[in-house]
Amino acid sequence: MATGGGMIQCPNHPDAPLIDDDHAGDQICSECGLVVGDRVVNVGPEWQNFSHEADNGDPSRVGATESILLNGTDLTTMIGPPSGGNVALPDSGAAVYKNQKKMSTSDKTLIKAFAKIRTMADRMNLGKAIIDRANHLFQQVHNGKHLKGHSTDASVATCLHIACRQEGVPQSFDDVCAVSNIHIKEIGRCFKLILEALKITVDIITTTNFIPRFCGNLNLGFPIETIATHIGRKAVELDIVPGRSPISVAATAIFMASHASDKQLTKKELGVGTGVADVTIRTVYKLMHPRAAELFPENFNLDLTKLPRS
Known part of the structure; x- marks a missing residue:
């Protein structure tokens, strides 16, 4: 008072x-x-937290944490031209600006690429470990100038695809194409170049990599997932589906497992949950159906009459 x-x-x-x-x-x-x-x-x-992550440990309003992947990690400030009239001028008459260190073109490219990786990863519900690995891969590719002549977007999409496979959460080329609008052939070219340039290897994508995710999308229980996994693995071991993509085999295996159980899915419903066209499922099913008895587990009480003919 x-x-x-x-x-x-x-x-x-x-x-x-x-x-x-x-x-x-x-x-x-x-x-x-x-x-x-x-x-x-x-x-x-x-x-107040202004970070892009809700669980960030430092909620102070000091901007995002600096990235160790950037070429320049010093915290500098860009001072703009003065607006007032009382400005100290040198003999030349030009205003003196101190601390005018600008961000390099390389860092600008990295920052934009990291933002694109995060956007695509968010759309695919991918975790931070995959994002960090994709960022590191892109930095290596960018600094080494391994993809001259290819767009940054193609490089970003391919690095994300490789990071998913290295982290054990493989995504198909089609999945990455859907969130990046890059043609699958372009990603395929970049994929080969990056593996050769960085001398890295990735595990081969198999049918069983996709069945758990597809069953989750379709709200199918564990019993159907187990049967579908067995069907998909057997189809490959018996060389019933040569040249067919693991995704199409996985979708067809789920189709067969669902029809052998109480929950029978249509090819159209499968297409929504797996992204595989019903025509593709029908084609692969024609290869697998004649040998259905060999594909199901031995202890499974299979009623072949439940399986559609086509």
Whole structure:
């Protein structure tokens, strides 16, 4: 409470010193705890979280954490031209600007690429470990200039595809094409170049890599997933589906497993959950159906009449 002279003091304890509460912005009497002033400038940090991750450990408003993948990691500030008239000028008459270090073109490219990787990963529900690996791969490709003549978008999409396979969460070329709008042939070319340039290897994508994810998309239970996995593995071992993509074999295996159980899915429903065209499923099914008895587990009570003919 302000006195006649404008000085703030406690009306009950005029001689008591006041305590500044930086967080609340108040002035408090040290004797009785009465708030006698407010709107004191808060000199503490602002704890609102402006990070892109909700669980970020540092919620202070100081911008995003610097990336160790960028070529320049020093924290510099770009000072713009002055707007006032009282500016110190050298003999040449030009204004003097200090601390005018600009971000390099290379770092700008990396930052844009990292943002694209995160956007695509979010659309595919991929985790941070995959994003970090994809960022590191792109940095290696970019700094080594291994993909001259190929677009940055193609490089970004391919690095994400490789990162998924290295982290044990393989995504097909079609999955990456869907979120990047890059043609599958372009990703295929970049894929070969990156593996050769960085001298890295990735595990071969198999039918069983996709069945758990597809069954999850279709809300199918574990029993159907187990049977479909056995069917898909057997179809490959017996060389029934030579040259067919693992995705189409996985979708067809789920189709057969569902029809042998109580939940029978149509080819159209499978297409929605797997991204495989019903025509493709029909083609692969024609190869697998004649040998259905060999594909199902031995202890499975298979009724072949439940399986459609085509």
